[in-house]
Amino acid sequence: MAVDILHASDARLELARTFADLSQVYHLLGTSDRARMIARRAWQLAKACRAEPLCERLMPCSGRIVRRPHPAPPPKAQGVESLSEAEPRVTALASQGLTNREIARKLRITVSTVEQHPTRAYRKLNVRRRTDLPAETQLDFAGAAS
Numbered sequence: 001m002a003v004d005i006l007h008a009s010d011a012r013l014e015l016a017r018t019f020a021d022l023s024q025v026y027h028l029l030g031t032s033d034r035a036r037m038i039a040r041r042a043w044q045l046a047k048a049c050r051a052e053p054l055c056e057r058l059m060p061c062s063g064r065i066v067r068r069p070h071p072a073p074p075p076k077a078q079g080v081e082s083l084s085e086a087e088p089r090v091t092a093l094a095s096q097g098l099t100n101r102e103i104a105r106k107l108r109i110t111v112s113t114v115e116q117h118p119t120r121a122y123r124k125l126n127v128r129r130r131t132d133l134p135a136e137t138q139l140d141f142a143g144a145a146s
Contacts, residue, residue, distance in 0.1 A: 015043035
């Protein structure tokens with residue numbers, strides 16, 4: 001109701017303040033998307049009125065919507081630590097010269113699964129083929145295969 005009356009009048013600064021208050025209410029109610037949209041509109045009006053304190057209250061970060069920071073994702077493991085439990089076993093047997101069928105029989109998994117594990121391991125280790133595996137990695141794989 002107040003927004004409608006202020007919209008009809010020429011009281012742009014009061015409309016901006018009303019939108020700012022309405023934005024806070026929506027934020028408290030948990031409707032953040034709606035709160036941001038209204039805060040953006042309030043900021044635009046406040047900026048047009050050159051009401052810098054209101055602009056700063058609405059968006060203290062140089063005119064951008066202030067959002068709660070998202071927690072940083074945990075760092076991805078690199079090298080051998082990034083491999084799943086099965087990838088080193090399959091890759092170790094492959095590096096020993098066993099065929100995919102032999103590995104599948106030995107580990108009691110399908111040939112298709114055998115084909116997938118080295119491919120993922122090579123991607124994670126940034127290598128293209130068995131012969132590209134670093135020596136220390138092959139030792140780690142051999143230990144995992146035992």
